[in-house]
Amino acid sequence: MHVIEAAGLTLEPQVAAHAREMFAVLSDPAIYEFENEPPPSIEWLRARFARLESRYSADAKEQWLNWVIRLPTSELVGYVQATVRPDARAAIAYALSGKYWGRGLARQAVQAMISELVENYHVRGLSAILKQENLRSRRLLERLGFSLASLQQHATSLVEPDEFLMFREVTVNWRQE
Numbered sequence: 001m002h003v004i005e006a007a008g009l010t011l012e013p014q015v016a017a018h019a020r021e022m023f024a025v026l027s028d029p030a031i032y033e034f035e036n037e038p039p040p041s042i043e044w045l046r047a048r049f050a051r052l053e054s055r056y057s058a059d060a061k062e063q064w065l066n067w068v069i070r071l072p073t074s075e076l077v078g079y080v081q082a083t084v085r086p087d088a089r090a091a092i093a094y095a096l097s098g099k100y101w102g103r104g105l106a107r108q109a110v111q112a113m114i115s116e117l118v119e120n121y122h123v124r125g126l127s128a129i130l131k132q133e134n135l136r137s138r139r140l141l142e143r144l145g146f147s148l149a150s151l152q153q154h155a156t157s158l159v160e161p162d163e164f165l166m167f168r169e170v171t172v173n174w175r176q177e
Contacts, residue, residue: 001055001065006112009105011067014079015053018068019046021076030098034131061086063121069096069109077105080113082123089125090117106140114144118170126168129159141166 004011012018023042032038039045052066063084069077078096085091092113096106117123128146130137149157149165159165 001067004067004112004116007108008072009108009112010070010072011080011109011112011116012070014049014066014068014081016046016050018076019043019049022049022068022079025076025078025097026095028097028099030101031095034134057083065113065117065121067109067113069105071105078109080109082113082117082121084117084121084123088123089127090121090123091127091129092117093128101136107143110140110144114170124170126170128166129163130166132162132164138164138166141168144168 001013003013014022019042023039023045026045027038029038039048049066052064055064056062057064064081065084066079066081068079071077077100078094080092080094082090082092092110094106094110094113096109100106114123114126117126126146127149128137128141130141146166146168149159149167153167154165157165
């Protein structure tokens with residue numbers, strides 16, 4: 001993993017040293033309007049980040065890629081992450097502090113991550129799961145080219161009844177030189 005520069009944002013590979021700054025970001029209650037809960041402590045978050053630094057699942061079949069999002073002011077505002085599977089598909093997720101919503105930052109960060117996944121991890125398909133009530137996230141994913149999964153895809157996946165599964169296939173334009 002490496003640092004990704006994207007239209008004024010910097011995506012830094014997440015490490016345990018980010019825990020203190022990210023604890024403040026992840027303590028924003030707006031993030032948890034639809035699901036999950038904030039980390040219980042900085043120490044807990046530091047330990048979690050340290051475990052994720054391996055960048056692989058326990059069986060080493062999946063790559064776990066996590067980046068924190070940094071503004072030009074050096075402030076951390078959230079994260080983007082991807083689980084890359086051996087079949088060249090990746091499940092993505094993201095979270096930004098509520099005070100940064102509506103500025104296009106999530107779109108920039110997620111698009112930068114997708115470009116990285118396609119170019120350097122050879123990902124050809126993307127998925128995301130979100131709560132059906134989370135219209136903000138659905139609009140973001142639609143702007144990035146994701147579509148709702150079919151009823152068949154929903155039925156065969158681990159999606160809760162109150163969630164949407166969204167997909168995006170990636171097309172690669174090969175240039176001849």
